[in-house]
Amino acid sequence: MTAQLIDGAAVARQVREDVAKGVAELLAAGGTAPGLATVLIGHDPASEVYIRNKRRACTTAGMADLHQHLPADVDQATAAALIDQLAADPAVSGILLQLPTPGHLDSEELLSRIPDGKDVDGLTVANAGLLAQGRSGLRPCTPSGVIALLDHHDVPLSGAEAVVVGRSVLVGKPMAQLLLERHATVTICHSRTRDLAAVCRRADVLVVAAGIPGLIGPDAVKPGATVIDVGIHRGETGLHGDVDTAAVAEVAARITPVPGGVGPMTIAMLLANTLTAARRQQGLVDGA
Numbered sequence: 001m002t003a004q005l006i007d008g009a010a011v012a013r014q015v016r017e018d019v020a021k022g023v024a025e026l027l028a029a030g031g032t033a034p035g036l037a038t039v040l041i042g043h044d045p046a047s048e049v050y051i052r053n054k055r056r057a058c059t060t061a062g063m064a065d066l067h068q069h070l071p072a073d074v075d076q077a078t079a080a081a082l083i084d085q086l087a088a089d090p091a092v093s094g095i096l097l098q099l100p101t102p103g104h105l106d107s108e109e110l111l112s113r114i115p116d117g118k119d120v121d122g123l124t125v126a127n128a129g130l131l132a133q134g135r136s137g138l139r140p141c142t143p144s145g146v147i148a149l150l151d152h153h154d155v156p157l158s159g160a161e162a163v164v165v166g167r168s169v170l171v172g173k174p175m176a177q178l179l180l181e182r183h184a185t186v187t188i189c190h191s192r193t194r195d196l197a198a199v200c201r202r203a204d205v206l207v208v209a210a211g212i213p214g215l216i217g218p219d220a221v222k223p224g225a226t227v228i229d230v231g232i233h234r235g236e237t238g239l240h241g242d243v244d245t246a247a248v249a250e251v252a253a254r255i256t257p258v259p260g261g262v263g264p265m266t267i268a269m270l271l272a273n274t275l276t277a278a279r280r281q282q283g284l285v286d287g288a
């Protein structure tokens, strides 16, 4: 079997176009353009690239780019004061604190200052709690992008066996909760899971977010499964994921490539969250 490649770039483009339409509708209804405040602290090269892409996508969708950059040696109180200022600013619909922050800062404390309604990364304790309880809130971008990809390809989730490899707060845990919300039977694997391949072979839908290049090979994949590779690793020959894509494509029915799979969806869902946040703040019914 040679798997169908799931084209994340194409689905992300569609989401971004829908968001741009939503922004135009918001303006036509007398609202104001959503504003996204990305906050970068220091000069981590990967973070600079991510932030640049997020800012570009934001303006392309018709949103205001309200980016803030703080020096690497900024103290906690100054960074906290900036978040508080953005939290109080009505022009700011969403705040995204780019992680990781420099080691001397307490990023959890900074995140806790972001109002739940402006938490477009879905990382505050309140939004995580709403997700855990299956209640409406802003969802983390990467896992909600994975759900959008699965939906776009009509992958059945209700009653399906879903296995998530990784249990991070950013990806693995919310991914498992979103799959559970869609009535999948969910198993979470992590660094202490015994016989990872055997557990993964149960999956109709396998989502891999372990941060280990090539962790998942064909021995860990059920024939006909849908395999979503969240991992991103920069190697000498370009970007790679956590899945041995070429070998697994011989077993799976569908697979996301790296690059061009989950990555583009993360930014698209950030824009969707920012539009949702702006609509709610402006008292308009959330159509997202």
Ligand code: NAD
Binding pocket: 142, 165, 166, 167, 168, 169, 170, 171, 172, 189, 190, 191, 192, 193, 196, 209, 210, 211, 212, 215, 230, 231, 232, 233, 262, 263, 264, 266
């Ligand atoms: P993380 O390091 O915070 O978490 C990794 C998880 O994998 C942990 O829960 C750990 O228990 C588990 N793990 C580690 N070794 C394992 C093993 N041998 N077997 C099973 N589980 C194991 O990483 P993260 O933030 O969740 O990110 C995971 C990957 O996804 C990274 O490569 C990251 O770069 C990538 N990522 C991509 C996007 C995107 O937009 N595509 C977004 C976020 C993260």
